[in-house]
Amino acid sequence: MVPAAVWIATIILIVGLLAFDYFAHVRKAHSPSLREAAVWSAVYIGIAIAFGIVVMIVGGTEMGSEYFAGYITEKALSVDNLFVFLLIISSFAVPRKDQQKVLLVGIVFSIIARTGFIFLGAALINRFSWVFYLFGLILLITAGHTVKPDNEESHGSEADNLMIRLARKLLRTSDQYDDDKLFTVVDGKRMMTPMLLVMVAIGGTDILFALDSIPAxxxxxxxxxxxxxxxxxxxxxxxxxxxxxxxxxxxxxYLSYGLGAILSFIGIKLILHALHENTVPFINDGESVPVIEITTGISLSVIIGVLVITVVTSLLSGAGKAQAAGARLRTETDRYLKLDEDTEADKREHRYRVLVRTAEQVEDVPPKHRDHIGDETELKAGVARAMHVHGRWRQEHGMRPMDAPASDDQEGTTEGRA
Structure with a gap:
């Protein structure tokens, strides 16, 4: 039994970290650099590891192992959250400098929602041992669902889900962002901005993710x-x-397959535990069933092993590289087409050079992996539209449409190759 003082100290630590994150990084809208993201990702992972070491020292090896097994599993599942966050943010075209606030609100909502599910789950487990059967079944179903093609849409990841449709129908919503404000005034009327709808979308999908992660x-x-x-x-x-x-x-x-394997493994572990603690009358007359129980050490080893294999295989996969190339081209095309008329010439030329290089990388994808690029017709149409816009812009500024600006590495890239 963990003392109340420890609970209070832990909650204060978590609230303090969230407050620091907001005031130090999110309050002033900006797009974080790669270095900033890397440093602070390492800091938070370091804090989580340090906390686990303290748990292991104070609570013992078993308790520490349970913490690390749980942390690694939930961290892996949280990466799945990132796919959905990315889809929602892209669907709503959230300005990059304002994405931090959306993500932090989503994380806070996740913590609150999952805390509620945690205490509900704990209460059910303490009162009804058969809940382990239910949790195991949920995980096995989720595991099968995870490896289905296009599973990211199954979590309600599309921005146009039920909550969003209701919000748009019942509430007045503006079409444009007003920095990172949640409300704005349009023609003298106070209206919600798309920023608030994004937060509603992320909050709604977080509830569904909690249903997966808490039983795990x-x-x-x-x-x-x-x-x-x-x-x-x-x-x-x-x-x-x-x-x-x-x-x-x-x-x-291949991340979805790795997560599916982990969820299946934990689901089987739960069912075995349920059989060992069995009180269901129609199973072995309500008596315990003598089955093997999987230890925390084995669980931790399996989880780490599956994740390592999944990540390494994905990074080495030609299909993964093709999928990433298609996604990058889609992103770069969108970034160029969203440039304002008053965008500086150097910035516009840079964005176009990046778009050209990315299009060339997509063209170099081997035929056997081209199915993973996505809708090539759509991609090519987007690139053609961007090239047309860029050519027109160059003409308006007295530049030859087919002139190729020197690339960042001075190797040169011709627009004709795009």
Whole structure:
């Protein structure tokens, strides 16, 4: 039993970290650099590891192992959250400098929602041992659902989900952002901005993710304190991780299979535990069933092993590289087409050079992997539109449409090759 003083100190630590994150990084809207994202991702992971070491020293090896098994599992599942956050943010075209606030609000909502599910789950487990059967079944179903093609849409990841449709229908919403404000005034009327709708979308999908993740961690430990801290610390730093690996997310092509394997493993572990603690009358007359139980050490080893294999295989995969190339081209095309008329010439030329190089990388994808690029017709149409806009802009500024600006590395890139 964890003392109340420890709970209070832990909650104060978590609230303090979230407050620091807001006032130090999010309050002033900006797009974090790669260095900033890397440093603070490392800081939050370091804090989570340090906390786990303290748990191991104070609570013992078993308790520490349960924390790390839970933390690693939840961290892996939180990467799946990032895919959905990326889809929602892209769907709403959230300005990059304002994305930090959206992500932090989503993380805070996740912590609050999952805390509620944690205490509900703990109460059910303490009162009804058959809940382990239910949790195990949920994880096995989720595991099968995870490996289905296009599973990212199954979490309600599209911005136009039920909550958003209701919000648009019942509430007055502006079409344009007003910096990072949640409300604005249009024609003398106070209206919601798309920023608030984005937060509603992320909050709604977070509830669905909690239904997946909480049974998973209860399959590794029944300590409410460990479940709470491992889940919370796995979400801390998720904002920085988003900006650090958003270019790598599309490379993790086999992540869903790895998560499916982990969820299946934990689901089986839960069912075995349920059989060992069985009180259901129609199973072995309500008596315990003598089955093997999977230890925390084995769980931790399997989770780490599956994740390592999944990530390495994804990064080395030609299909993953093709998928990432298609996603980058889609992003770069969108970035160029959203440039304002008063964008500086150097910035416009830079964005166009990046677009040209990315289009060339897509053209170099081997035929056997081209199915993973996405809709090539759509991609080519977007690139053609961007090239037309750029050519017109160059003409308006007295430049020859087919002149190729020197690339950043001075090697040169011709527009004709694009």
């Amino acid at each position: 961690i209860f399959g590794l430990t029944q300590s409410t304190y460990i479940v709470f801290t491992a889940t919370t610390f796995s979400l801390m730093g998720l904002r920085q991780l988003f900006f650090l690996i958003d270019g790598l997310l599309d490379r993790l092509i």
